[in-house]
Amino acid sequence: MSETHAEAVGASDLGTAHQDLHSEQGALRGEHSGRPRNPVIKVTDLAWLEFQKPDLDRAEVFAHDFGFAIAARTPDALWLRGTFAGSPCVVIRKGRTSRFIGPAFRAAERADLGRLARATGTEVRDVDLPGGGRAVHLLDPSGFPVRVVHYNEDLQALPEQQPLLLNFGTDHRRTNVTQRPPREPARIQRLGHVVLETRVFARALDWYLDTLGMIVSDFLFLDGQRERGPTMAFIRCDRGSLAVDHHTLAMHLGPGNGYVHSAYQVTDLDAIAAGGEYLNERGYKRSWGVGRHILGSQLFDYWRDPDRLMVEHFADGDLFSHDLEPGWAPMSTSGLAQWGPPATRDFLGASPSPARIRDVIQALRGDNEMDPARLLGLLKAANS
Template structure:
């Protein structure tokens, strides 16, 4: 297994046909701030985050996940990771070098085992950010990303072997078996989770709110605006975080959350939670019941970007 070279999740990049509608959603009611835009590509920041952007949108003929980006502590760590991936037979899209997106930095891209484009970078300039105030119901930062995989265990093993992710918890069902692995690269319960799905796709992107009041105010704002709610509000058992899931204009699931568990890595032992028990999915009992419709929406469309690097 690799040493712990990844530090945190930086951003998730989406490509969509109806770019203007998607940009209006994320820079409007969802609460992100557009910081740069250039001919069909835009960069959206969270006000409380030092990251230059947490979502990138790109106009494209087909909907796809362009890439998921992670941080490393130094250019030396970026080089070390690239060398280890090459030695492990991982296909690199680019070799380590200067990054041309806002904030610059030093990084490279490669395909994961399911064909997603992953980016790792260091030395990205810190964005001028601020403390999100009480009752201000906008995202503080990007919390985590969940990815659908047709082979849950193969994908978990790949991320453990090549990128140093650690298993935190697992969701299981008496009839379906193991269905989701929560994976971490820090003391945060998960930066990524892998869900068993029929095809490779984005499951959801999650955004951290300031606190429960701001999380509820944000959830209510979207409901009043008629944004389609998928599931919530509630509180998961794995991660102990709150959740309300909505659909963006292109059918990607996005989540408002808060209070995701910070754990002691020295003493942590992974749990297996039976999500046929209602309190596992929602400790509070306030969310609409998990059903086949929610699961189907979370599977998302087949990702058209598998083993195809995004053009930018």
């Protein structure tokens, strides 16, 4: 495809990217615009995600098998990276339990840190990042610690896992050569997105838009409850005419405040599939996959790490510029994938547990956006 043709395709698709997957009207009068009013700053990407785990040695073994490279290791912290230049994409700190701590987002320029600190009554601090940097430490309405960072020095790129050369119909790009993708880890290129559950969805959504300048790609609402507002948002960074990932952050209303999963880009479908076979042979548990999503269009494969935290390999995701307005769709399990196996109960979090029951009880008793109608709507969506 020529550059001119590619630009024409992008322009012609601008008004139809949500066609056949969302309500025809898009947003109705008075609904959330999915845009900030007057953002403090505009972050440019996720920088890294921070976790705590009791066994860094075991975490490092899984990190290798999943496809990360090691950026740095100390007795108390493990920094993981992908092949792309930039920052590490995961930091794991030694602690008594396995848990998600929070995300870090990248500031466009160092001056944004001072602007953000003044607006939020915080301060700019040094950050223990390989290569050095500065950060502002915040707390979002769900209670997640959020850092906004600026690096002193980017990590250099590493060798890539090369995509396979494919034949299509009469377009024969490979002759006299066989296809033998190696059974090896799917080499991570970069951190793509994180998905969070929150009891205060509307407040958290507005905080990320108004504080960090993010914008919504797609809203989901509960069937029969659209007038009460959306219950999930796929949120991207606003980099103007530069097209970026369909979502860098996704959030949905639920009975808990917690981590759902994080996603890491790999080269292509063969890297996903061969990397999945590698993980399966080593006894790790697949949560759901392989398939292709609807919202974001990614090829996906979900796995559980040894502490049962969910992580995703993905490739070929949608890229949106700021021109594309949010789509709207009902929340449903059938809306998760274009093709692939049915979504599992493990992926959906549909298997009851004592911790989940406690979340539900606390949410229904607390000062938040969960109530019996919302809870029943979420249960219905998980089975639709």
